[in-house]
Amino acid sequence: MPTITFLPDNVTVQVEDGENLLAAAAKAGVYIHAYCGGDGVCGKCKVQLAAGELRSDRANLKAEEYDKGLRLACQSAVVADVTIRIPEQVSKNGKSLKAKPKTTRAISARSLDHLIGSWQVAPPVEKRFLALEPPTLEDNVPDLQRLMRAIKKKCHDCAEPTYDHPELLMELPFILRQANWQVTAIMLRGKRAEEPDRIIAVEPGDTTGNLYGLAVDIGTTTVCGVLINLNSGEVIAEASAYNDQIGCGEDVISRIIYSQRPGGLKALQEKVVHTINAVIDTVCTKVMISPSDISYIMAAGNTIMSHLLLGLNPKFLREAPYVPTCSHFPLTRAAALGIHAHPSVRLFLYPAVASYVGGDIISGVHACRMYKSPELTLFIDIGTNGEIVVGNEEWMVCAACSAGPAFEGGGIRHGMRANAGAIENFHIHPQTFEPMIITIDRIKPCGICGSGLIAIVAELLEAGVIDQQGKFNRGLDHPRIREGADGYEYVLAWGKETLMGEDIAITEVDLDNLIRAKGAMYAGYVTLLESVGMTFDDLDRVIMAGNFGAYIDLEQAICIGLLPDIDRDKFYYLGNGSMLGCQISLTDHVRFRERMIVSSLITNLELSESAQFMSHYMASLFLPHTDMSLFPTVQAKLPEGRG
Amino acid sequence: MPTITFLPDNVTVQVEDGENLLAAAAKAGVYIHAYCGGDGVCGKCKVQLAAGELRSDRANLKAEEYDKGLRLACQSAVVADVTIRIPEQVSKNGKSLKAKPKTTRAISARSLDHLIGSWQVAPPVEKRFLALEPPTLEDNVPDLQRLMRAIKKKCHDCAEPTYDHPELLMELPFILRQANWQVTAIMLRGKRAEEPDRIIAVEPGDTTGNLYGLAVDIGTTTVCGVLINLNSGEVIAEASAYNDQIGCGEDVISRIIYSQRPGGLKALQEKVVHTINAVIDTVCTKVMISPSDISYIMAAGNTIMSHLLLGLNPKFLREAPYVPTCSHFPLTRAAALGIHAHPSVRLFLYPAVASYVGGDIISGVHACRMYKSPELTLFIDIGTNGEIVVGNEEWMVCAACSAGPAFEGGGIRHGMRANAGAIENFHIHPQTFEPMIITIDRIKPCGICGSGLIAIVAELLEAGVIDQQGKFNRGLDHPRIREGADGYEYVLAWGKETLMGEDIAITEVDLDNLIRAKGAMYAGYVTLLESVGMTFDDLDRVIMAGNFGAYIDLEQAICIGLLPDIDRDKFYYLGNGSMLGCQISLTDHVRFRERMIVSSLITNLELSESAQFMSHYMASLFLPHTDMSLFPTVQAKLPEGRG
Numbered sequence A, B: 001m002p003t004i005t006f007l008p009d010n011v012t013v014q015v016e017d018g019e020n021l022l023a024a025a026a027k028a029g030v031y032i033h034a035y036c037g038g039d040g041v042c043g044k045c046k047v048q049l050a051a052g053e054l055r056s057d058r059a060n061l062k063a064e065e066y067d068k069g070l071r072l073a074c075q076s077a078v079v080a081d082v083t084i085r086i087p088e089q090v091s092k093n094g095k096s097l098k099a100k101p102k103t104t105r106a107i108s109a110r111s112l113d114h115l116i117g118s119w120q121v122a123p124p125v126e127k128r129f130l131a132l133e134p135p136t137l138e139d140n141v142p143d144l145q146r147l148m149r150a151i152k153k154k155c156h157d158c159a160e161p162t163y164d165h166p167e168l169l170m171e172l173p174f175i176l177r178q179a180n181w182q183v184t185a186i187m188l189r190g191k192r193a194e195e196p197d198r199i200i201a202v203e204p205g206d207t208t209g210n211l212y213g214l215a216v217d218i219g220t221t222t223v224c225g226v227l228i229n230l231n232s233g234e235v236i237a238e239a240s241a242y243n244d245q246i247g248c249g250e251d252v253i254s255r256i257i258y259s260q261r262p263g264g265l266k267a268l269q270e271k272v273v274h275t276i277n278a279v280i281d282t283v284c285t286k287v288m289i290s291p292s293d294i295s296y297i298m299a300a301g302n303t304i305m306s307h308l309l310l311g312l313n314p315k316f317l318r319e320a321p322y323v324p325t326c327s328h329f330p331l332t333r334a335a336a337l338g339i340h341a342h343p344s345v346r347l348f349l350y351p352a353v354a355s356y357v358g359g360d361i362i363s364g365v366h367a368c369r370m371y372k373s374p375e376l377t378l379f380i381d382i383g384t385n386g387e388i389v390v391g392n393e394e395w396m397v398c399a400a401c402s403a404g405p406a407f408e409g410g411g412i413r414h415g416m417r418a419n420a421g422a423i424e425n426f427h428i429h430p431q432t433f434e435p436m437i438i439t440i441d442r443i444k445p446c447g448i449c450g451s452g453l454i455a456i457v458a459e460l461l462e463a464g465v466i467d468q469q470g471k472f473n474r475g476l477d478h479p480r481i482r483e484g485a486d487g488y489e490y491v492l493a494w495g496k497e498t499l500m501g502e503d504i505a506i507t508e509v510d511l512d513n514l515i516r517a518k519g520a521m522y523a524g525y526v527t528l529l530e531s532v533g534m535t536f537d538d539l540d541r542v543i544m545a546g547n548f549g550a551y552i553d554l555e556q557a558i559c560i561g562l563l564p565d566i567d568r569d570k571f572y573y574l575g576n577g578s579m580l581g582c583q584i585s586l587t588d589h590v591r592f593r594e595r596m597i598v599s600s601l602i603t604n605l606e607l608s609e610s611a612q613f614m615s616h617y618m619a620s621l622f623l624p625h626t627d628m629s630l631f632p633t634v635q636a637k638l639p640e641g642r643g
Helices: A021-028 A063-067 A103-116 A143-153 A166-178 A244-248 A252-259 A264-287 A303-310 A359-368 A450-462 A508-531 A547-551 A554-559 A577-587 A589-601 A611-619 A632-637 B021-028 B063-067 B103-116 B143-154 B166-178 B244-248 B252-259 B264-287 B303-310 B359-368 B450-462 B508-531 B547-551 B554-560 B577-587 B589-601 B611-619 B632-637
Strands: A003-007 A011-014 A046-056 A070-072 A076-085 A125-131 A182-188 A198-204 A212-218 A222-229 A234-242 A294-301 A346-349 A377-381 A385-391 A396-402 A422-428 A435-439 A481-484 A487-493 A504-507 A541-545 A571-575 A602-604 B003-007 B011-014 B046-056 B070-072 B076-085 B125-131 B182-188 B198-204 B212-218 B222-229 B234-242 B294-301 B346-349 B377-381 B385-391 B396-402 B422-428 B435-439 B481-484 B487-493 B504-507 B541-545 B571-575 B602-604
Touching: A003 A021, A011 A021, A021 A076, A021 A422, A021 A435, A063 A070, A103 A359, A103 A571, A125 A143, A125 A294, A143 A166, A143 A182, A143 A198, A166 A198, A212 A264, A212 A303, A212 A577, A222 A264, A222 A577, A234 A244, A234 A264, A244 A252, A244 A264, A252 A264, A252 A303, A264 A294, A264 A303, A294 A303, A294 A359, A294 A577, A303 A346, A303 A359, A359 A377, A359 A385, A359 A541, A359 A571, A359 A577, A359 A589, A377 A508, A377 A547, A385 A508, A396 A508, A422 A450, A422 A487, A435 A487, A450 A487, A450 A504, A450 A508, A450 A547, A450 A554, A487 A508, A504 A508, A508 A611, A541 A577, A547 A571, A554 A632, A571 A577, A577 A589, A589 A602, B003 B021, B011 B021, B021 B076, B021 B422, B021 B435, B063 B070, B103 B359, B103 B571, B125 B143, B125 B294, B143 B166, B143 B182, B143 B198, B166 B198, B212 B264, B212 B303, B212 B577, B222 B264, B222 B577, B234 B244, B234 B264, B244 B252, B244 B264, B252 B264, B252 B303, B264 B294, B264 B303, B294 B303, B294 B359, B294 B577, B303 B346, B303 B359, B359 B377, B359 B385, B359 B541, B359 B571, B359 B577, B359 B589, B377 B508, B377 B547, B385 B508, B396 B508, B422 B450, B422 B487, B435 B487, B450 B487, B450 B504, B450 B508, B450 B547, B450 B554, B487 B508, B504 B508, B508 B554, B508 B611, B547 B571, B554 B632, B571 B577, B577 B589, B589 B602
Parallel strands: A003 A076, A212 A294, A294 A346, A377 A541, A396 A602, A541 A571, B003 B076, B212 B294, B294 B346, B377 B541, B396 B602, B541 B571
Antiparallel strands: A003 A011, A046 A070, A046 A076, A125 A182, A182 A198, A212 A222, A222 A234, A377 A385, A385 A396, A422 A435, A481 A487, A487 A504, B003 B011, B046 B070, B046 B076, B125 B182, B182 B198, B212 B222, B222 B234, B377 B385, B385 B396, B422 B435, B481 B487, B487 B504
């Protein structure tokens, strides 16, 4: 891994080979002007190559500039140790400007293993090769009994296995005889240790070498699938696809509304199945196996996605008092739902806790094992519906809070999903108030995604461009700060540097929406902790799950009050906990069985009409909070605090 | 119950009110000439009314005969105590001729209760009315959980109930709310005591007053259904119908052959389902309930019938070594098979032991509780496929022997099923060799059914008309004994007295077939007993199951060697054990669970290619047996014995 040294003041950072220099500077906390997101057109991010080499594009630079060692940071890839000097006009008092490094990600890499623990390759589905004794007149027990006898012989202390659907029985006599009594039984281990194993299918010959399982994360927006070789535990293919239901509504509420139309529920069920099938086909094609070679599917989704997949009407999930049909979903035949799978294959769907605390959260809690640790843990998944779990090995409480769509770009004038061109990182020059914007895929900016929004608000707050109420400093005279249709706003990128040719700005309305969103999350943490008589001081760990967590900066998130201001070493980033839980459950039946503990320990708290929650929410509608004693480190760096 | 006294020698018998006098005489062992089966046309059965009154038809009697007190026995119903004098020309040495009374039936009435024991009304399916607390924000657990909580509240020491198919979940939220949270849960008790109960359906309001179950005996020929009010345990309707599969073959072997045609298996499955549906519709119409009001179906059938009902291919049941697909059939949704039933309703099919010892036998063994008694019991079901079980509470062995179709009228020139016009009882005048024939429904004879055949052979043997090899006494000169197309024969009825106008006779070929049939059964008993080192002397009880058993006369059956010559008090007649087991299981879940003992104790022995069996079979091809020391009471009354 190459090392970059930024001059004038020797900030060093190690980066992946081929890392983009502008992105590396942003991550290292080194400010460079950048207006076009990294597209190479604004020409602002010129830096001086002081030593070493870069792989740079010469376009957008004059020949003499290039020869002098000038490079566009956004057009340069780091391939070896290199020393870079930041131009004087962007440095301050002879020092390159600090920015906050991405702290969360670094912590996650260090401690993910510790968090989720190890697991063995002993999946809940297994194959057993059996060489049966052919029947004789002295020993003419039924075919099924012969099969079971052979299975039992291989496992002395096992209970009598049970068997499966009549379809198995219809084929069994023919498979046994055609295979000359040499067959492979596909067995499902009992859901609990004391339950007998179950024969779900029988294949001719010895097929034990091929055993595959699929982990599926059924998101409202995206469905992800991971194909695992269950003999080795290895992930052998991954794929994802947009949930086809998006056409019926972007969020879960609009999906519920759609489901109430005539035929709506059926359409939604078919659409998510269609998406899952697309994912299955993609992973199978990648490794050249047939979908019918998959022997088990573990899936997790929020409660609405789970209901829709099973064809359960989600009507009452949306109406107070928000009652799901069930929380433990039946172990279903995947094929019965229309999924491309062998008729014997089961689809396990992680149980939900409540209408808005679903199987995706339970899967994440299951993966991170907070229910097995004495440490008091706050588990959070930030999104339109923020889910929060607090507890340890003895008890857990959970709640959902409707943060609104700001973190997913909704309700923000230039908000967008985290796609190419979304501003994902932002720094501001504390004197000039000029921006450094980094977009996803380094193309011209076309909007702001959730992590970018957090960065922008945190930077504007720290620079004193906005105040703690989310209002622009009326005293600042700067071309980027102006009054627009939605009141005051800061222009992040001028039209000439954006993809659509119009200015991209953040407005006071946007700020207000963000404050409500983060306020709801924070009020959720406090209310849940309070419900069990605890405070942030009691917390040993904060685990962030979900895709969004991967992209937010810990310091920025604390700065705006989205996360509590506590010891940074207590924060962990889990990644896609929903998928992780599915993968672990698919690979290790002992871990799989442990999920029952999660269900038994967890209690749901309904925040939506709680007076305590409302009171904490009101107190949180401030950057970072009305009670600054809760945010001492933020206090210290805000203009007022520094003042 | 009126008493009849037969003169000259004061034979008395108690009969049901309205009993036919000819039939009563036959049962009492009083010989009366009767050529036309009881149709009133031959005029042979004239008797003298000595005291009391009869309800008699005057047709076929001259007025002066009637006035003299002469009556046609076959046209007279006994309605009060009466004394009857048998005409001198049919008596012998001043005594009315003895015949053997129907012993089995008398024994059965006495001891059936003792045999099958009592059972409680506590069916494996039950209804529980639940008044649920409506959900609130403080208590918004999922609908299913709320339901389960209420169920558990009613039963403190029960395990958490399980729930059923997704269809239940699809409806549940709507049923609960439409019924204002007042619902009835239909529960299936765990198959074993330690298994949790299962919610199979939920109905709005309180429907606990209506709980019905159906017991079904799926015979190769006839499907019988009994509808039971499971709240009271009462049988409320019965129906039966010919198995629609008959068109595809009369016996199980021809059904198996048919099943191997393209589409044959599916056709047979649909035909038996069609028959079951006809039975269901009939019983439901009788008591004006809907088929969907039935909550559980218990069925039993032989192994081939069971395979065909479930759509399992019976191919290998017919090929050595005669291996069924399975012996424990899956608990199936009746509706999934096409049966008119609520989608939640389970069809339980009694397990089989082997290809030719099926669930009908297990159900019978289950009903008579031989597996709970220390007494050594021989359980037999006589038919084309004779099934035999020997054992007690410690062990049981079973076997099937192919007796051939003689007992069902097959392979007998004038053989027929036990329908109207079949000769079902027969006595012969020991001097005149003239017959007394009684037909089913007392119409002109049209053939001989199994019980008639046994009676005929026993009487011919005792009268010395045939010898122990089943050959006619060539020395007898009698118009009814003649040489026909199949060798010697005895004319039971002349053409003018028969339904079709042609003579009905029994031939030496018929006798040979009967001897093979009874020989196979007897050889089966001996081989099974021998296999466990026992003899008939060790037997405490002989239990006869099956419809056929109801109609055969114990003494006659022993006389021809179909049953062993042991203490008559050891014989019991169970009736339709298959149906009885289903009824008991449907009504009492404790008895139902006990069936597992039957399965665990019973071992099958394959007789078909057993040398021991063949040797015993050869020794049995004699009337009653080559070893007469086995039949001392028969020895004493045969012409040679009486010598």
